[in-house]
Amino acid sequence: MSSSQSVVRVVDDEESVRRSLSGLLESVGLRVRTYGSAQDFLAIDSPDTPGCLVLDLHLPGMSGLDLQRQLADSGRALPVIFLTGLADVPTAVHAMKGGAVEFLTKPLNAPALLDAVRHAIEKDREARAERRSLDELRRRYDSLTPREREVLQRVIAGRLSKQIAAEFGTSEATVKEQRAQVMQKMQAHSVIALTLSAKRLGL
Amino acid sequence: MITAANASLLLLARGAPRVIGQSLLAIFALAAVTLVCVHFQPDDPSLTAAALVYLVIVVLLSLNGSFTAAATVSIVAVILLQDLASPPLLSLSIYEPLDAVALVVFLTTALTITRLVSKMRGALDRLRVSLEDLRRAEEATRQQAALLDLTHDTVFVSDTQSRITFWNRGAQELYGWSAEEAVGQTTHQLLRTEFPAPLADITAALHEAGRWEGELIHARRDNSRVVVASRWSLQRDADARPVATLETNNDITAHKQAESALSQAQAELTRVARVTTLGELAASIAHEVNQPLTAIVADSNAALNWLAMEKPDLEIVRSTLIAIVQDSERAANVFTRIRAMLSRTVQPHQPCDLRGIIRETLPLVQAEFARHTIRMEVALAAELPLISGDAVQLQQVLLNLLINAAEASRDVAAERRVVIVRTEIQHREPQTQVGVQVRDSGVGVPEGNLHRVFEAFYTTKSGGLGMGLSVSKAIVERHGGRLWVTANTDYGATFHFCIPTKS
Numbered sequence: 001m002s003s004s005q006s007v008v009r010v011v012d013d014e015e016s017v018r019r020s021l022s023g024l025l026e027s028v029g030l031r032v033r034t035y036g037s038a039q040d041f042l043a044i045d046s047p048d049t050p051g052c053l054v055l056d057l058h059l060p061g062m063s064g065l066d067l068q069r070q071l072a073d074s075g076r077a078l079p080v081i082f083l084t085g086l087a088d089v090p091t092a093v094h095a096m097k098g099g100a101v102e103f104l105t106k107p108l109n110a111p112a113l114l115d116a117v118r119h120a121i122e123k124d125r126e127a128r129a130e131r132r133s134l135d136e137l138r139r140r141y142d143s144l145t146p147r148e149r150e151v152l153q154r155v156i157a158g159r160l161s162k163q164i165a166a167e168f169g170t171s172e173a174t175v176k177e178q179r180a181q182v183m184q185k186m187q188a189h190s191v192i193a194l195t196l197s198a199k200r201l202g203l
Numbered sequence: 204m205i206t207a208a209n210a211s212l213l214l215l216a217r218g219a220p221r222v223i224g225q226s227l228l229a230i231f232a233l234a235a236v237t238l239v240c241v242h243f244q245p246d247d248p249s250l251t252a253a254a255l256v257y258l259v260i261v262v263l264l265s266l267n268g269s270f271t272a273a274a275t276v277s278i279v280a281v282i283l284l285q286d287l288a289s290p291p292l293l294s295l296s297i298y299e300p301l302d303a304v305a306l307v308v309f310l311t312t313a314l315t316i317t318r319l320v321s322k323m324r325g326a327l328d329r330l331r332v333s334l335e336d337l338r339r340a341e342e343a344t345r346q347q348a349a350l351l352d353l354t355h356d357t358v359f360v361s362d363t364q365s366r367i368t369f370w371n372r373g374a375q376e377l378y379g380w381s382a383e384e385a386v387g388q389t390t391h392q393l394l395r396t397e398f399p400a401p402l403a404d405i406t407a408a409l410h411e412a413g414r415w416e417g418e419l420i421h422a423r424r425d426n427s428r429v430v431v432a433s434r435w436s437l438q439r440d441a442d443a444r445p446v447a448t449l450e451t452n453n454d455i456t457a458h459k460q461a462e463s464a465l466s467q468a469q470a471e472l473t474r475v476a477r478v479t480t481l482g483e484l485a486a487s488i489a490h491e492v493n494q495p496l497t498a499i500v501a502d503s504n505a506a507l508n509w510l511a512m513e514k515p516d517l518e519i520v521r522s523t524l525i526a527i528v529q530d531s532e533r534a535a536n537v538f539t540r541i542r543a544m545l546s547r548t549v550q551p552h553q554p555c556d557l558r559g560i561i562r563e564t565l566p567l568v569q570a571e572f573a574r575h576t577i578r579m580e581v582a583l584a585a586e587l588p589l590i591s592g593d594a595v596q597l598q599q600v601l602l603n604l605l606i607n608a609a610e611a612s613r614d615v616a617a618e619r620r621v622v623i624v625r626t627e628i629q630h631r632e633p634q635t636q637v638g639v640q641v642r643d644s645g646v647g648v649p650e651g652n653l654h655r656v657f658e659a660f661y662t663t664k665s666g667g668l669g670m671g672l673s674v675s676k677a678i679v680e681r682h683g684g685r686l687w688v689t690a691n692t693d694y695g696a697t698f699h700f701c702i703p704t705k706s
Contacts, residue, residue: 013573014494016530020501023523027508058490060576085493107496110504 006051006121010034011041011067012083013059021054021113028114030121038062038070047076050128052101052120054113057084057091065091068098077127079120081113137197140186148185151178153203156195222269229264229276233257237283254284254309261313265320273320277313281306357431357452360438361390363445377431377454379424390450395422405435410445413437419452430456469677476674477544477599483606487570491537495530502527540567544595544602552682554589554705557597557626557637564601565624568609575613577620584626587637588704592682597702600675600686604641604698607671611645611695619644619694629701636684638701644694653688675700 008030010021015036022032031051035041038059053071057064068080082095085106092103101123102116144152154164161179165172188194236256257280265273285306348369351358357374361367370385378385378394385393391402397420398405409415415435420428431452438447481488506523509515544567561583572579608622623642628635648656655661657676672686679686684702691697 016498016526016533017494017501020498020505020526020530023519023526024501024505024508027505058574060573083497085490106493108500110500113501 005049006124007031007033007049008051008054008117008121009041009045009078010054011036011038011059011064012054012056013037014056017056024110024113025117030117038064038067041067042070047078050121050124052079052081052117052124054081054083054117057082057095065094065098068095068100072099079123079127081116081120083108083113134200137186137201140197141201143185144182148178148182151175152182152186152194152198155179155182155191156198156203222272225264225267225269226272226275229260229272230279232260233276233280233283236260237286254280254305257284257309258313258316262316262320265317270317270321273317274314277310277317280313281310284309357454358449359385359390360447360449362447365389365391365448367393368447374452377423377429377452378421396420409435409437409448413439418455421452428456429454430459472670473596473599473674473678474545476603476670477595480599480603480606480671481541481544483610484567484571484602487568487574488537488541490574491570492534495534495537498530499527499534502530544598550593550595552591552593555592555594555597556587556589557639557702558583558587560594560597561601561624561626561639563594564598564605567602568605571606571609572622575609575620576617577609577612577622580621580623582623582625584628587626587628588635590637590682590702591705592702593678596678597682600678600700601639601641603671603675604700607698608641608643608645611643611647613645615645615694634703636701636703638699640697640699642691642695642697644691645696647690647694648688648696650690653690656688657686 008025010018010025010032012018012021012034013036018034018036022034025032033045035044039062041053055064055067059067062070064080064082064084068082071078071080077099079101080095080099081102081104082092082100083104083106084091095103101120102112104113104116141149150168151164154167159167161175162172164179165175168175183189183194186194186197188197236253240253261273261277261280264276348371351369352372354371355373357377358369358371359367359374360369367385367388367390370380370382372382374385375381380388380393390396399417399419405415405417413436415433417433419431419433421431423429432455433453434451436449436451437445438449440446502523506520506527509520509523540563561581565579565581569579605622605624612620612622621644623640625640625642627638627640629638652661657672661673676686679700679702682702684700686698686700688696688698
């Protein structure tokens with residue numbers, strides 16, 4: 001299974017719920033780790049492991065919403081599926097706005113939970129892939145010299161090498177060489193590809 | 204006696220001129236008879252004839268006049284006879300012994316007649332006085348009976364055989380039977396009395412104390428029932444033998460109905476307050492039930508998934524099914540506890556141990572306390588004397604105090620979120636009491652509102668009815684106890700209640 005490396009984290013203050021949820025998830029071949037509180041999760045869980053978080057909304061101490069907020073703030077993005085016994089609309093809205101994948105009420109709808117978990121794992125996988133490629137892109141960008149970055153700016157703005165050379169007061173050949181460096185370092189095969197990469201980097 | 208003596212004196216005083224008149228008249232008659240005798244036989248007047256005529260006069264005088272007059276006249280007659288018997292006339296000497304005997308006989312006879320007649324008249328007078336007394340007594344009795352007729356209470360008298368001998372108008376109005384119809388009937392048959400205790404016991408109590416009080420149910424003439432507060436008094440004769448029973452009855456049917464309606468309303472209010480109290484726990488209760496249900500749903504789906512595999516691991520399936528059974532029991536227990544709180548209505552008071560009641564109540568609020576991370580400290584006495592009460596209602600009181608404590612604690616700093624439940628024995632005259640304290644360190648009750656918290660409809664909760672504490676207070680008071688609140692010196696409030704132990 002594609003998500004075999006992903007781990008579903010279950011955070012619930014009640015042992016029977018943790019045990020049964022992990023049993024259910026394991027029965028469909030998922031890997032599971034359980035935590036009794038938000039604090040435990042923050043202290044122990046490894047952010048690098050892909051997967052998703054099944055989170056009880058009403059936890060003693062730090063609540064589920066607090067944990068979701070803290071994860072978002074610290075960049076440990078992990079798709080969250082909320083479980084709650086009391087679904088009031090404002091809380092649900094709050095949770096969804098905070099980026100929750102799903103908001104499920106107890107007692108449980110098992111297929112809905114499994115669907116949500118699979119969806120969340122997929123989403124996390126995509127997000128991680130996206131993050132990975134973005135990191136790669138940034139690394140490539142970081143390898144450009146200041147002059148190469150200036151050239152890149154002008155290339156994606158649609159300037160010709162001749163125009164850039166005139167602006168910098170250098171030869172067109174020099175600009176062409178720098179431009180080739182940029183294309184190679186950014187691993188862009190065309191100006192369009194370079195433009196898209198630059199856009200992803202927010203340039 | 205005094206009345207009779209007074210009457211005699213009055214008669215004497217009033218009769219004095221009459222005595223003199225009668226005496227004079229009689230003496231005049233004696234003189235006339237003497238003159239006649241002397242006139243017809245001047246030399247030998249007939250002593251016998253004169254004596255007889257004198258006697259007639261004395262008798263007549265005795266009958267009509269006074270003893271004094273008769274006696275006086277008798278003596279005058281003797282003097283005259285003696286005069287007649289011994290000539291010459293107007294000399295006072297006696298010559299013949301025979302005459303002397305006749306005189307003595309005459310005097311004795313005259314005086315005896317006078318005395319006898321006087322005695323007879325005395326007896327007659329006394330009889331007349333007695334008759335007068337009797338007539339007055341009768342009048343008084345008649346007036347008393349009329350007074351008994353005026354009272355709204357029913358009054359009737361029955362003899363030792365329970366036969367009605369007196370029946371007042373109140374009885375007629377209440378029961379519909381007239382005095383004519385009722386008198387002579389057997390009371391308890393006529394009224395189809397329902398006794399609170401066997402009649403033999405009541406009769407025994409009546410004979411011992413001379414009175415009895417209690418509530419009876421009687422049937423009216425139209426077959427409708429009436430509840431009466433009945434008071435019986437036993438009347439005894441001079442030899443202390445019971446002769447009659449006076450029964451006074453007050454119609455308390457309306458009072459009883461109002462009383463029963465009141466107690467019904469109270470029970471209903473208590474029940475509603477209990478439902479409301481549990482309603483405040485709804486979120487926690489839902490959570491408490493949802494947790495095991497969630498586990499059950501997850502486990503059963505997991506079990507199905509395990510079984511669907513090519514080579515199912517039956518050991519995992521088995522342990523999953525065991526977990527399902529346990530969680531089902533847990534969910535069922537929540538409902539059993541709640542149903543026990545809701546379904547039972549008024550129970551007769553039974554001996555109960557407050558510690559047991561506390562232990563049964565704590566699980567009901569556990570989820571609520573956990574939800575707001577409030578710590579609970581319980582310090583129960585090693586042993587508590589039993590109290591007499593309704594366990595469900597006392598549980599309601601505790602539940603209320605615990606929910607209030609949680610409510611007061613939920614928004615304060617985490618270290619202050621502690622509720623302490625404590626029991627103690629208070630040895631106070633005349634009875635030992637069992638005390639329970641529920642102490643929080645929450646927001647507290649403003650000093651000025653300490654007494655107001657027990658008022659109906661006083662509430663600080665947004666969704667509260669304000670009935671919880673007022674109903675709790677009523678419940679504790681129905682158990683003969685007291686419920687009050689004190690402000691803690693640092694934070695929060697302590698609710699106390701104490702209930703006298705079973706004597």
